[in-house]
Amino acid sequence: MNLSDSERVASVLDAAGCTKVDNEEDANIIGILACSVRQKAIDKVYNKISKWNKWKNNKNLITFISGCILPADKEKFLKLFDIVFAMPELPQFPKMLGEYGVTNPLSLIAEPNNTIDEIQLFWNVKPKYDSNFEAFIPIQNGCNKFCTYCAVPYTRGREVSRPSQEILDEVRSLAEKGYKSITLLGQNVNSYGLDKKGDELTFPELLEKVGQIGEEVNKEFWVYFTSPHPRDMTDDIFHIIAKYDCLGKQIHFPIQSGDEKVLIKMNRNHSLEKYRKTMQSFRSILPQATVFTDIIVGFTDETEEQFENTRKAMEEFKYNMAYIAMYSPRPGAASYRWEDNIPLEEKKRRFAVLSDELQKHTYEYNKSLVGKTIKVLIREKDRKPGYLSGHTAGKIVIRLESDDLSLIGQIVELKVTGAARFSIEGELVEKTVNC
Amino acid sequence: MSRKRLNLHEILEVRHLTDSTFVIRFEKNGMDFKAGQHVCVGPPNGIHTREYSIYSAENDPFVEILVKEVQNGLVTPVLKGLKAGQNVVVEEPVGYFTLQEEKIKSKKFLFIATGTGISPFHSMTKSIPELDYKILHGVRTSQEGYERDEYKKDRYILCSSRDQSGDYTGRITNYLKEVMIDKDSEVYLCGNCNMIHDAYDILEEKGISNEQIHAEVYF
Numbered sequence: 001m002n003l004s005d006s007e008r009v010a011s012v013l014d015a016a017g018c019t020k021v022d023n024e025e026d027a028n029i030i031g032i033l034a035c036s037v038r039q040k041a042i043d044k045v046y047n048k049i050s051k052w053n054k055w056k057n058n059k060n061l062i063t064f065i066s067g068c069i070l071p072a073d074k075e076k077f078l079k080l081f082d083i084v085f086a087m088p089e090l091p092q093f094p095k096m097l098g099e100y101g102v103t104n105p106l107s108l109i110a111e112p113n114n115t116i117d118e119i120q121l122f123w124n125v126k127p128k129y130d131s132n133f134e135a136f137i138p139i140q141n142g143c144n145k146f147c148t149y150c151a152v153p154y155t156r157g158r159e160v161s162r163p164s165q166e167i168l169d170e171v172r173s174l175a176e177k178g179y180k181s182i183t184l185l186g187q188n189v190n191s192y193g194l195d196k197k198g199d200e201l202t203f204p205e206l207l208e209k210v211g212q213i214g215e216e217v218n219k220e221f222w223v224y225f226t227s228p229h230p231r232d233m234t235d236d237i238f239h240i241i242a243k244y245d246c247l248g249k250q251i252h253f254p255i256q257s258g259d260e261k262v263l264i265k266m267n268r269n270h271s272l273e274k275y276r277k278t279m280q281s282f283r284s285i286l287p288q289a290t291v292f293t294d295i296i297v298g299f300t301d302e303t304e305e306q307f308e309n310t311r312k313a314m315e316e317f318k319y320n321m322a323y324i325a326m327y328s329p330r331p332g333a334a335s336y337r338w339e340d341n342i343p344l345e346e347k348k349r350r351f352a353v354l355s356d357e358l359q360k361h362t363y364e365y366n367k368s369l370v371g372k373t374i375k376v377l378i379r380e381k382d383r384k385p386g387y388l389s390g391h392t393a394g395k396i397v398i399r400l401e402s403d404d405l406s407l408i409g410q411i412v413e414l415k416v417t418g419a420a421r422f423s424i425e426g427e428l429v430e431k432t433v434n435c
Numbered sequence: 436m437s438r439k440r441l442n443l444h445e446i447l448e449v450r451h452l453t454d455s456t457f458v459i460r461f462e463k464n465g466m467d468f469k470a471g472q473h474v475c476v477g478p479p480n481g482i483h484t485r486e487y488s489i490y491s492a493e494n495d496p497f498v499e500i501l502v503k504e505v506q507n508g509l510v511t512p513v514l515k516g517l518k519a520g521q522n523v524v525v526e527e528p529v530g531y532f533t534l535q536e537e538k539i540k541s542k543k544f545l546f547i548a549t550g551t552g553i554s555p556f557h558s559m560t561k562s563i564p565e566l567d568y569k570i571l572h573g574v575r576t577s578q579e580g581y582e583r584d585e586y587k588k589d590r591y592i593l594c595s596s597r598d599q600s601g602d603y604t605g606r607i608t609n610y611l612k613e614v615m616i617d618k619d620s621e622v623y624l625c626g627n628c629n630m631i632h633d634a635y636d637i638l639e640e641k642g643i644s645n646e647q648i649h650a651e652v653y654f
Binding site: 075154271274301334 | 473475482483484486526527529530531628631632635645646648650651652654
């Protein structure tokens with residue numbers, strides 16, 4: 001989400017006559033799009049602004065901050081940054097720059113009350129895409145779920161869906177320009193349309209129309225979405241993914257915990273049984289697809305037995321990737337009021353246990369691909385000299401030995417020649433496919 | 436500050452039920468909600484809000500929340516001091532701790548609450564008078580049986596752990612262990628997390644499936 005936001009901020013600054021510089025030391029306007037999910041991210045904000053405010057002794061510098069900011073943090077940031085604005089206020093940013101240094105009283109108002117009009121103006125900002133083959137399209141903003149470990153409902157407000165026609169126009173435009181990977185973004189992407197109470201497409205309907213664009217545009221591209229919430233995940237979404245080639249055969253499906261009681265304490269609003277049934281449907285409808293997940297270890301009061309249930313869930317669901325986080329309380333989230341009572345060493349141990357568990361399944365899956373010819377989007381030069389890397393339609397990382405930079409941004413066919421725990425290796429079969 | 440932006444609702448009444456617990460009634464302003472949903476409410480400066488289950492019925496011409504003061508809290512001491520005519524910031528109602536339409540007429544409902552966790556059940560029973568329900572309300576002293584006369588006597592059981600003036604003396608979870616539960620019931624749990632976890636185990640032992648258990652943690 002932050003990447004998508006930053007592309008829109010870049011677009012506004014560009015239109016205001018600013019030029020991007022490569023080093024922060026060279027900038028005259030510098031800012032941060034904050035992330036409220038982790039306290040570490042907010043700690044970094046304080047480190048950065050402290051440094052930048054010292055630079056002001058020697059140069060002209062305007063500082064700004066936006067993104068996910070808690071109301072309480074916002075009060076503090078107003079004293080540290082020249083400009084503080086909520087992301088829906090982005091269209092007003094150039095005006096604020098003109099008045100920089102003057103505290104904007106609008107910014108003192110509680111963040112969750114972004115009006116629908118403001119978020120609409122924000123969505124109308126044409127992003128300056130960082131890549132010419134990968135793009136992110138925000139389709140929904142805010143969260144109604146109130147997971148106890150998360151501050152997003154307090155920083156981004158309630159769920160608001162972007163008009164479907166705008167989304168579909170953006171998808172079509174990107175596809176026609178030759179973009180190869182498009183990701184639909186939202187805090188609860190599959191809650192799309194629910195806030196409009198029947199006056200907007202539902203998420204499955206939106207996805208169907210995206211699939212139809214894929215049929216109409218004579219170019220190959222893959223569309224993904226993140227993050228969905230298990231509570232609103234339905235089988236028709238899987239059927240639609242199966243129906244259209246352009247819909248990436250991968251889902252990100254956060255479980256967070258494999259224990260019923262921890263799920264209750266996290267206020268996830270679904271049971272493990274509901275998650276299990278959804279996964280069973282997913283596997284039966286899309287047997288070739290990959291599944292990624294998010295897991296938190298060491299949540300307040302998580303017992304060894306409860307953690308073991310999460311490990312068992314990981315064993316059962318055989319994820320292709322898991323973003324495992326050691327729990328850290330986030331100011332503003334409900335769980336911040338609870339004691340963070342699992343010692344760091346124990347969190348590290350649980351993290352390591354799950355990482356080992358994950359690797360068993362990823363390695364098995366990756367080995368099963370050896371010898372197959374698969375389509376791959378080449379994304380960048382690999383760290384290993386003489387190699388490029390990309391991902392499969394299922395977002396499995398793949399490397400190939402090549403220094404042909406013209407392949408970057410192309411979908412090519414590779415024969416898989418080797419497998420590691422979190423990646424595979426392949427060799428080129430043919431250069432490009434249907435482009 | 437525009438009224439629209441801050442979602443200000445005028446307070447119509449503040450009803451103090453105990454020294455620390457009170458009901459705030461405020462303008463509905465067209466707010467549409469389902470019994471069991473919650474709203475974020477805060478003082479009129481709008482900096483901090485907290486989630487509160489709606490206490491009033493869906494069709495009441497006002498909205499009420501039941502609030503317990505948290506000592507040194509950022510929100511509740513301020514809310515406690517507000518008077519009729521002043522405003523509160525109210526965000527739109529959300530939440531999934533609601534009754535499933537198709538089960539309302541066909542199922543029995545067991546509502547288990549501690550303290551102000553009674554709030555969503557007050558809203559549910561007032562919104563749907565024909566509901567076949569029983570409420571188990573766990574409190575420390577019977578003083579916390581907030582407006583208990585509003586429930587039918589045979590449908591409300593007050594479990595008080597620190598005095599003997601409830602219908603049952605002892606913890607709500609002890610009472611739960613001792614009683615028979617219709618295995619076809621839909622069970623809703625609301626209140627502190629420890630009670631919910633203990634009740635969850637007891638219900639599982641009594642053969643209630645996970646899918647029949649719905650929980651809302653208060654924090």
